[in-house]
Amino acid sequence: MAMSNKFELLARWGYTARGAVYAILGALALTAAASGGSSSQDSPKDALSSLLGQPFGQILLGIVAIGLVGHVLWRFAQAFLNADHLDNDAKGYLVRAGSLISGLANLSLAFAACSLAISASSGSGSGSGGEESISAWLMQQPFGQVLVGAVGVGLIIGGGAQVWRGFSGQYRKRVKLPQDGEAALNAICVFGLSARGILLAISGGFFIYAALTVNPEQAGGLSDGLAWVRQLPFGLFLYGLAAIGLIAFGVYSGIEGRYRKVDAPDSGDVKQAANKMGSLAGH
Template structure:
């Protein structure tokens, strides 16, 4: 948002965290974020082991539970990386992180395939978030109340915006794999810079920034109001999807009665 309205460089995750580290009480905040990532990773392990998302024991369900374990490992790794940054051994924030690791992987046996698979995974995740936001699929697991209803437009755009950014990262990573050119790879900061370079980019960047803020708010909403299928909850609690369905039925009966 700052880059859109006041100029300057767009920042990726690492650069943003280093800015946080240098802010007042930044070290404490960075340690809290690192701890949060590790806790989130552990939560993914617990959700996979006890099947708290009701994925089941069939082939598809087991694959989805394995994906929870993989994302758990990734987040624990991110937490460790943030702890290293808090200790002052996290390296520079020159924005070359994506290109650096892509170059390292491309040098490995089958490196192009590894990078290509990673690109497809990131692109797929981006498309998933866009669809999830556009079709409002998040409503199925968020409690319906006055707060979530008011925030829904921001939640929806948050998913779509985050998905667009991820898709851009995935596409350019794919170019890096196809051309064996690590310089084509980019992280979140590079994707945001690409958006700013488009026609009307300043406005697009500002709108995307608002969406990413919305995605952050969505995470806060989930932390407080998410309905976990495998955990018992009050029968009075309804999801946003259930409330919308009940409202549609009531309106349909009213039209029929009229």
């Protein structure tokens, strides 16, 4: 597959890197489910940290970190440059807003990967982060309680949209699956999108609860969502199912990296967008 420019290569690299993180995260959770418990290492940052224990771990982590940065840049290109050429209507703007939210969410993951890579090479410890720190920062802003609640609502809507994209087949408008094994790959993609969508919606519920209680510590991410699922009736089975779903989402991300339609912006698109923003700022 010929790459139209370096940005396209970075975008595809980003999807693949995201897939690696989720596949590792799902594998960690599945291992815990197989042993009859829940994992204390089932956050995306733990998945990144596990790479350091592999041969050439620092190099692998650096490759993933660069890919995650590329994924963030691609999401911003979708949001600000309309890289997917969406219509300028309510639906198009809503999808672009979703890309922006996704980019901001993956920014923390990219930052964690870069921090781990740098701290590993220097031998220093890594700082803490996560949904609680994001929620705490938002809570300190004007109308912070509303902002945290809005993030929660956005996560619920985004999660529901991801489930719908899977079951409705909307994702296939931009991802052309190969004919060999198409049915099996489609099943994996639908399952992966649905599992991650449900966990995103659960995370959104945590953010809304944090806003209502004015307590940033109540905010939660994927690891908290998995822990909540574990407490449900038939929790161990559901926990294992969610873990397999995260692995499936990792496979889906890898498929996106290979087969997704990527109309990456070139330098001319970036300059045109910058000039437009500059003219708007001048007025």
